Amino acid sequence: MMTYGKDGGHRNQKCSKTIKKKTKATNHCHCYKKSIVLTKPFSIENESDSEISYKAPNLLRRLLSLLKNVRRGSDLTRFQLPPQFNFPKSQLQCYGESIYSISSNLLSRCNNGHSPLDRLIYVVAWSISTTRPPIFGVAPYNPTLGETHHVSKGTLNVLLEQVSHHPPVSALHATDEKENIEIIWCHYPVPKFSGTNVEAQVHGKRQLKLLNHGETYEMNSPNLFIRILPIPGVDWVGNVNIRCLESGLVAELCFKTQSFLGFSGNQRLIKGKIIDSSSLKILFEVNGHWDSTVTLKDMNNAETRVIYDAKETISGLQAPIVKDEENVWPTESTLIWSELNQAIMSQDWEKAIEAKKSVEERQRDLLRERESKKETWVPKHFTLFQNKEGCWDCLPIQKLVPNSPITTL
Template identity: 30%
Template sequence: SIFTGACGIVNAVGNFVEKHYVLETLPAKMVTRGNFSVTSILRKCIGMELSKIAMPIVFNEPLSFLQRLSEYMEHTHLIHRACALSDSIERMQVVAAFAVSAVASQWERTGKPFNPLLGETFELTREEDGYRLISEQVSHHPPVSAFHAESLKQEFAFHGSVYPKLTFWGKSVEAQPRGTMTLELLKHKEAYTWSNPMCCVHNVIIGKIWIEQYGTVEIVNHSTGEKCVLNFKPGGMFGKELHKVEGHIQDSGKKKCRMIYGKWTECMYSVEPKVYEAHKKSKKAGADSKKLKEVSEHSCDGENTVQDTVTVIPGSALLWRISPRPHHSAQMYNFTSFAVTLNELEPGMERLLAPTDCRQRPDIRAMESGDLDTASAEKERLEEKQRAARRKRSKDEKKWSTRWFQLGVNPHTGVEDWLYMGEYFDRNFADCPNIY
């Protein structure tokens, strides 16, 4: 095997626990798209929602969208840091950094994840990071994915449901990530909610593909009334604002307490509002705005270097820095080190996973191994099996029943949401549907 160093154990309660997830590569390099005409496929799709269009498998990456959702957890250390802080404003700025980090893995990820089959699941237990996660595809039309992550020490819960809308606009694909993220810090009896920014993939037909996130993200602490407003800036005509994120934290009286700035592709900082405003005025006055390469001694994680593209305001605190990617990431669909590990199946793991877990999807596994013909045939077979099952339910006048989540009301927002019912990790999979 060319997998290096990933290992696992089965703990006392029968859970497979991934330890030291240090996979370095995928079984095969990224498949080439050079022989496929994007134009011929997409020219009839302008203005249409792509989830309703069958796309050739060559445009995919070998992960399910459920696995993409689990990448929110790559920077779980930020949640642990927030749990340990006693001041609510300090907690808010770290939660804001976590919200930004949740979209960081999308940088240069131009492959489309596989659409989950109805009833598909994905579980992830990372004992050394102190959490476990379960997700389920709870609806197919419209496509809705629900997830629930929880601390192994009952310190936090992070959950949400996402129903993205992908639209092709001729030169770009726009992703509207509808749905709400909810983070509960149980020790502090706090709940934070927010929605992710818009995402756009440019130059999908010709030119160098690039990705931007844009829009306003509001993070609300429902316990204190404090709010963080983040502005993900569009690149603009000359790209000067590309990847930039700026915003502020305000207390319940709407007074600004901290300013937040950085790039979602690199790092995020916070600074006092007076210092931030003074810095802006000095730049406007023509003062030297040379990029500084020293981080404040108050940096939160002890890092001593920064990316050159972010100008660091003196007195700023470093909240988060993106994890470096594998040196050969470009040959692996631009996966992060975290994403590389998501399909690994250790010996004995299959009998512990739900039969609906997307690690066991034959089309994804074939694509990961570079076998496009098998992947395409399996994808078509699975989709037809799903259609046949839907026709049978319609004929029998039966409704689809979700297994691990149920539709309810988010207690913090009062809005309809998919809520985890529990019991997945009891591993009673007898009633799981046969979707593969």
């Protein structure tokens, strides 16, 4: 959790929000405090501070206890982890952080590229920057239906909403009026257990719109691969395609992990190429490691240059701060999970179990209430639908995302 330092800066932050609640018996208002707990985003460093101090001991024992209750090939989207396996974040926050937690302005570079090819190259770098190092042995909370996460970074405003619970579909909308950029991201993970590993296939698509240039870039996400045996580990794997609908330029990337035995030196490897789809000519080759540097080789003259430096881009990241707690939405992730966040940070596992159970029971109560009234839940900020391919997709209801009372540098 964040506390303010003597220099006026922040290392952690914990601020409270007063919630008014009416009791049925007396109709009186009772005020209680909910603390907004904001933690550092995932960074490229393996930091040994409070961000990992909440990890519970005896990881192998916890894993073996889970394996007893999970069958091979089972659908894990309905499986609830005990809080000892959680870190104090919702999955919505993790998605949002990959957009607003960045130490360099790659989006501005995308917008300022002089040619369609320059802009695609910067979009490739931006797409790689959204890949953050996961932590083995802990996972974020499954967002509740209607949960939101809303953060501003400069002129970029980012809003996420959990638009479906089964399947677990998350929607993101980000707008930057200054740069005239819009991001729409709708995706849903489908994790499968296969004995020695879990692979979460991330369905859905992202759209990055550079409105000044009339260009839309569509891309997918890599899959999360969790290896349990023989050597535990977690990584991003799979193919990512980035296509500019207007120029016809395409980037094909492949994320690779270490070998099954865990001895390969090519960890977090990324390889790929940039192609002109009209001529099928390979213009550039992409090589490197997404957690260090990625280079681009020009196929005409063999010149090589660095297009992405992870240490420069996603290191030294700071947690957001709350500038106006009274205007934080009651659906905000950090409020919904506030008690559980605090319990995990203090390693009070009994309190954590009760806090998590309370959130889950509240969701079940709301579901029963809707079913009794024969009501269908409708997202507040997005329209959810299935496209022609039968995949879930979404569109934002508002043209622009408003400024948030939660901000980050």
